[in-house]
Amino acid sequence: MRHVPSRGSLVLFVLFSAAAAAPNPSPAQEPPAEPMGIEACVQEALRANPLLEAAGHGLLAAREAESAARSAYLPRLDFQAASRRFESRAFLPSALTGEAAPAGGISPVIGPVNQHSLAMKGTYTLFDGGLRRAEAAHAAAGTWGALHAREEARQKVVLSVHKAFYGALAAQESLGVAEKVLERALQHERMALARRETGDAPLADVLRARVRTSEARVALLRASSDVSVAMGALNAAMGRPPQTPLSIRHDPRTPADAPLPSVGEALAAALSERPELDGAVQRVEAGRRRVEAARSAFVPKVRLEGSYGRLDQGFFPGDRDWSLGIALAVPVFTGFARGHDLARARAELARSESEALWVVLAVEQEAFAALARAEESRAAVLAVRDLVREAEESLRMARERYAEGAGTITDLLDAETGLSEARLREVRAVYEERMAAAELRWATGRADGETSGTGER
Template sequence: MRGRINATIALPLLAFLLLAAGPMAGAAEAGPTAEAVTLQEAVAAAKKNNALLQAARADVQVKQGQFKEARSYFIPDIAFTENYSRTNNPVYVFMDKLDQAHFGMADLSIPRLNDPEPLTNFQSKVELTMPLFTGGKLSAAYRATKMGVEAARDRSAFAEGSVVKGVTEAFYGSLLAGQAVRVMEETVKTAESHLQQVDALYKQGLVLDSDLLRMRVFVSDMKQQEAERVADEEVARSYLGYAMGTTRDVRPKGDMVPPESPLPSLESAIQKALAKRGDLLASEIQARQAGAGVKMARADYLPQVGLMASYEQDTERWTKAAWGDNWMLGVQLRIPLFDGGARAGRLLSAKSQEIQAQKALLDQQEKVQLEVKSAWLRARAAAQRVAVTTESEAQARENQRIVALRYKEGLATITDLLDADTTVTAAALTRAKAVHDELVERAHLAWAMGE
């Protein structure tokens, strides 16, 4: 009776442990066409192919374009225009003849002034404009766009770290799922072997039919668990391929070995995150950008001074002797007097955005510290679990060896042996899950620290 009770408890316990290593784990035996990849190869492929990472890199180029545009405002703007016109409008005919240096005494007659003949004019003009004083608006815009490039690069670096974390989780999850499949395959083989032994004993009349039925149910349930683990392995390999940015069939190549490097102190991990994490650095830059936005809004209250210059040639027909030219050089002063409150609205909006960015930065700093602490604690707990489960697995295997010897001597029932085998299976899977968790949590900690 004691052996039957233990078997009844062990069966759902094993099922629970196997389910705990379920779809989030992922990869074992793959088809013959599956491409084997190491963790380094998977990360390299993801950095090259991941769509979100490519989008983050494209954002850097967007900000670089904005920076180049802001820088161009400090350089004179030179443009060439070519205009063609034909008109009999008295005013334009009079002006075009003057521009063409073709005006004569005959053109001053009243009839010709009031009703001139149509005139063709080709106007070639080069214009130069350049701001001389903008109240600091252009300088603030230049600094803001330059900071925008830095922020985009920091966000891109953080996105790359996130991709590495995701690939690492998928890779080790696949390894764990593969190990879960192998554990279940071994469990099924052991259970089938025991079923044959129980069946032989049953035929000899040495065990009850209920023991035989229980063993058959156990074998059937383990086969179902094996099929589920194989399906989980397929799903997990698909997730690995997605994380790598490929549709190819891939499988992880490597072993799950606990990290050898010691866990850094919590204080040093937090300080490193505050100094290096990309999204936090980007938030700090955005807060400074908002300050530049306030300076730009305040500049709207100051006078604007600009330089203007042009050179022009006008002709009725393209010949050397039939054209006139002129030039112009000037300075424009613009003083804003009244705009209905538009400048005040822009200044209020800029100040509010600066406060918003500063508060968001404070929240981000607290969030980063919390993420680092959480990842550090989970990594430490996982390392402790690895040590405990390693010892538990060794004890379970020693217990299996002793029970097997007792069974051969007739001092233990087949149910006792089955319990011992089930305990070994559960202990092996639990240790594998603990190693997986430590590796994944270390990757999560590295991401939280900005590595």
Template sequence: TSQRFTSSGSTELGSSASLALNYLLFDFGGRAARIDTTLAQQRATVSQVADTAQTVALTTITAYNSLSASLGAVTAARATVAFNRSSFDLADAKRRAGVSTPADALQARTSLAQAELTLAQAQGNARTAAGQLAVAIGQPPTTVLTLAPTPSLDTADSLTRDVGTLIADAERLRPDLTTARANRDAALANVRATRSDTRPSVGVSVQDSLGYANSATDSNRATVGLTLSVPLFNGFDRTYRVASARAEADRQTALLEQSRQQAGLDVYTQATALRTAIAVLATARELINSATASADIAQGRFKAGVGTFTDLLNAQSALASARQQLVSADFGVRDAQARLARAVGQIGDAVDSMRARR
């Protein structure tokens, strides 16, 4: 600062400067509690981002598996069309040779038309699934996609281990549980910070002042002191804020326990679904083998004239159904694997495992 003043008929200039530093020494843990609150809120934010990333990963994997299943359904439908076409050609040849009734040829034509209709529907579903996958990866739905080879399901997935172990992993890995724990920690730290506001605090202050009046006069004064701040009664406002912070901490603790229970249920449900899907896939593989053999035999018997066309129709219908069930069962296992990985919080590990098996 500067001053201008008059003394004995003359004008003099004066200036002064000061520097003060205050530092908190002790506040019953309030400063540490506020730091803990900030760090916990940071952890909650990071884990929320991780949870969103895992949701996006699951959506993309589901879209990929759906497209793979749709393409598998197209392949199965084409195989059914080819088999039914050979049956129609056989029935029509026997009709023209006069060794079969026109009804057999008409039934064969109807069965072939139904197979072609199923193929057209499967191709439409595949185009829709391709558009959904393109959008899931941030591309226009018209983007032409080339799928990587579908990983084999022959190797038992690591997520088929004990459910108790999976639940323990989920409590450690799930981002939403990390968020819930961080929110609870932040609330507990806020209780400590709020409580510290009701207690005294001790600080130290240092001040240095410089003054200059004229060429003959200047000053330099330094002071060091301790400060004690004691909160006075303010109408129970601090008491109410402490009670509110405690209530929020209790609420966040309850939410954490609720999230833990829901996570355990999610893991149990998805693990059960995966085991069921694996059992269904094993049955579907047996079914396709027996249905293929049965259809081949029925077609051979009809060609040899010792079997009826009704038997052939039944066999090829069962084969078409078995093909579609195998595709559905395969998709069911892949989808269940991804959903269990998401429930455990290992969706990234599941992706890496799938990539390693290609």
């Protein structure tokens, strides 16, 4: 019975492998002196993300497969050495083996005798019905497909870094909002205590203010945890352990300054630049070559064969033994395997063509949805800024009214809650706009602001 490794042993193997490959940690890790911007994070991800390394190895494997397929155009040489002892029978004319033969006849039995041989044998395919050409073209399509797969992985990594980076910035700004909320809650608590001491406010106002302060402290703890989680996600997107110390700086760019493309422009860019489409085309091409290779199985094969060596009864044979000729192989019956192989290749080609059509629809839908989200996010930023201004004015008025005794603690805390929610909405809207802009660039094949650039192999 074959031994199947347990899940625990596989996990331990991965952990030990990672520990062996990782550098020794320093006794005390400090945050980097230079905060990283979005470009630095993208470059780090392109250098260290294991998904890109895996895609690179996939491309290397595809290139080696293409070279192996093209090697079929070269002759094949094999060195053979053999040693055997045998006994056989030769079917000779009776005139040579009967009693009337000279010297009593020749024995038809050969051996037992030793035979040792050394030979160099070579074959070269002269005609194979297009099999070599089809297999080489199939492998070349696989290389192009792997190249586009690597570009697809690169653009996805760039997108994931942008999303994680803006998510981390949003978490940091949300933490700042939570700190301001706690600061205002403490101010309101002091206001309620002061009015309580002068007899202008009941104890209920103080208790409500303290409850609000406790809620603000809990929100601050949650916001601090969100920052740690977001930093871990950004580290992971860059191919680093999530606990790696990281400091980032605000992105000075303002994506809203650039005009958005029209629907037609976005769809046209996606259909011309997205590497997924090129990969789908190469899979269809590979399927066509598989059909050609399957058809070649019905065609005779012609090979040039030759050998040269030594043959003798003792070691270090001295008698020459050579041959040169042409061999014809005609497939007569293979158990219907050729027909099934051809039918399978045609079915796989049809599947690849259908999948390519689906990729076109998916790419168009992603570009259309990304453009809609970008338009929505820009409008949301403008709307939420008006909301923040109104919430700030509402809190100012509620604070003045409460200080003068004309307002209630409920009005003050409601206004403070409204401003806190408006600030958080503003943070989310700003960075959702930047995420939407990054997603639109990815959906149109320009995740890093450039074309895919997969022209080189």
